Amino acid sequence: MATKVKKKKTEKEAGGETLKLVDKQEAGQRIVGISRDIHNDIVKKHRKPSMRFPVRALSNVRYDLKRGHFEIRGKMATRTLTYNTVKTFAQSVRLMATTKKDLLDKNDIAGKREIYYNSKSWGECRFDEQPESDTLLDDMEAMLGINREQLGYIPEERGGDVTGPLTVLDQNPVTGETIKINCAKLGSGAWSIPSRVEHLRFESKAALILVIETASLFQRLVHHVFYEKANCILVSMSGVPTRACRRFIRRLADDQKLPVLVFTDGDPYGYCNIYRTLKVGSGQAAHINRYFCVPQARYLGVTPQDIIDYKLEDATHPLEEADIKRAKDALKNDPFIQHHKEWQNTLNQMLKMGVRIEQQAFAKHGLNFVLDHYLPEKLKKKQFLP
DSSP, rough: OOEEOOOOOEEEETTTTEEOOHHHHHHHHHHHHHHHHHHHHHTOOOOOOOEEEEEEGGGGGEEEETEEEEOOOSOOOEEETTTHHHHHHHHHHHHHHIIIIIIIIOOEEEEEEHHHHGGGGGGGGGGGSSHHHHHHHHHHHHHTTTTTTTTTOSSSSSOOEEEEEEEEEETTTTTOOOOEETTTSSOOEEEEEEEEOOEEEEOOOOSEEESSOHHHHHHHHHHTTTTHHHTTEEEEOOOSSOOHHHHHHHHHHHHHHEEEEEOBBBBBIIIIIIIIHHOOOOOGGGHHHHHHOTTTTTEOOOOOHHHTTTTTTGGOEOOHHHHHHHHHHHHOOOHHHHHHHHHHHHHHHHHHEEEEOOOGGGGOOTTTIIIIIIIIHHHTTTBOOO
């Protein structure tokens, strides 16, 4: 089979839609446009200026099956300059100015923590605590309709680990020289996803992407070179996937036209937080879910039915109150769960059984049962949850 090689494009087809990436010039123009409106309100229209941005909450999203992710609804929040909001308003304006002048115009980057400390030179509108600056950064991202990575902000958290039949074409940030990274030639280790992934290109002969929740199981699969047996690219999430991890999987899957299968613990957190966030996004980030969701993802396991099929009843744990609450909340309020009868049945079966199960439970039948039997059987049957 010929190796598939595709170059990065400014527009990407995924989930039935076209994604247009915003360049630094356009991002700067959007900031200038908002700033001009504020100036005109004050100087020309003699009225209190305001900023409007989408409400970031699960109550303001809907599940768009065609696009494959949570879409923002029409609820908007307005921040008007008043006596009580003068500091927050000034901080918002100063944050936009810093973003354009220090990051976009200079092609530089910054972490959220750096912006918090940078504000100490802003005089009376400095941030007292980092949660203040984090919130306003999210507001600015929603208002501009641009994910903050494109604005020059880098995540603080790690992006995830990758191994298998994949060559990543990265570049030297100073010289621009192309650097080829063969993820199958890293010995007992794996390649770490960088904080920014838009510039990456890929070469691969893999048949699928297998995304793993826990680092320990990922390491077992790496140690036994499972990616050769299954001809798959392995990606470790280490819990709820970071934005960089989600964006990487999305770009790789779109670019190489690969199916994505997800393997998490069999509990409400694995279903409704980890998997759901990867596949369709979240209410808090609904304004940019189209960039970070992976609509082609399917859920491999662990399911409540696996407990029965693989005789793991004595390797489970009772559901805790938090698990029960999370499952019931999802059944009642989550648009994704409400849309898919298969997920409703899965959650109800789990609640009826009253137990949760971890990925490592298959070790009951032997340390390598998961890679010798469970995963191959699941991949062969191709019976995945949506």
